[in-house]
Amino acid sequence: MNDTTTYRRFDPWRVAPVKEESRSQIVKTHYFNVDQVTLSTSKAGQFDRFVLQGNNGDGVGVIALTDDEKIPLVEQYRIPTHRWTLEIPGGHAVHSDESALDVAKRKLHEEAGYEATNFVQFSRFLNMSSFAEYHTSLFFATNLTRVSRGDFGPETPRPDVRLYTIDEAYEMAVNGTIVDAKTIIAILRLYSAPEHNLGQ
Incomplete structure (x- = not known):
């Protein structure tokens, strides 16, 4: 044995x-x-x-929840895999003085077209520990206000933003529609949180 x-x-x-x-x-x-x-x-x-x-620090992702409990997900065309993905807003600092929270605020505005008064960091994880010394920090944003979106890179000049309920997002995370790791982690954490509140 x-x-x-x-x-x-x-x-x-x-x-x-x-x-x-x-x-x-x-x-x-x-x-x-x-x-x-x-x-x-x-x-x-x-x-x-x-x-x-x-x-310039961690990568950042921000999962936001509107007042009617919808999650904005952004359509992105990703060059390395030559496919479209659905992702929470996210990105990197543009200079060493930009904090992870600043990146979360900027990306929520630029990519999803929202500003929020409440941000809570709820997770930090290693992306690929076998070859990367690189983390992603995840934020939860609430109390949202719609704003005009910013500019984007040449690979996705004007990505669409789609709004999903928590249950719809969870279903897409577990059935393989959503394949982006930070987005899957954020959705599963939100779905499993008491009363869908990561700020507790």
Whole structure:
């Protein structure tokens, strides 16, 4: 019988099984950098890995809820996958002094066409821990007011905004219609929150 029971408490900060020997930056862009990292172990010897790091802080997503409990989702055309997606508003800081909350406010305005008086950060997660040292912070926005939207990039000049109930958004998150990770996480958290309130 193969007993796979683990009796010790999970500790994410226990001693690393590898030693970092060197690190050098090989790619630098506005949004991210890529480092080449040389590591070693007593059994495997030296080996290289490539680590993506975000610039100017976390990526940001903001799930908003209108007074009649609708979630604005933005149609986005995504070049890496050559497909359209439905996403909560989100993006990156344009300079190092722009906070995650400032990004949430700007993206809610630019992409969805809303301003909000209440913002609560409710989650922060690693995007792809196997190769990226990069987090996304999620915010919940309420008490919304409609405003005119801003400008967009060339890949999606004027994306449509669609309003869905919490139940409709949840159904799309679990049936595969919504494939964007930050959007799925935000919708599932909102759906499971008591009285659909992430600000509690």
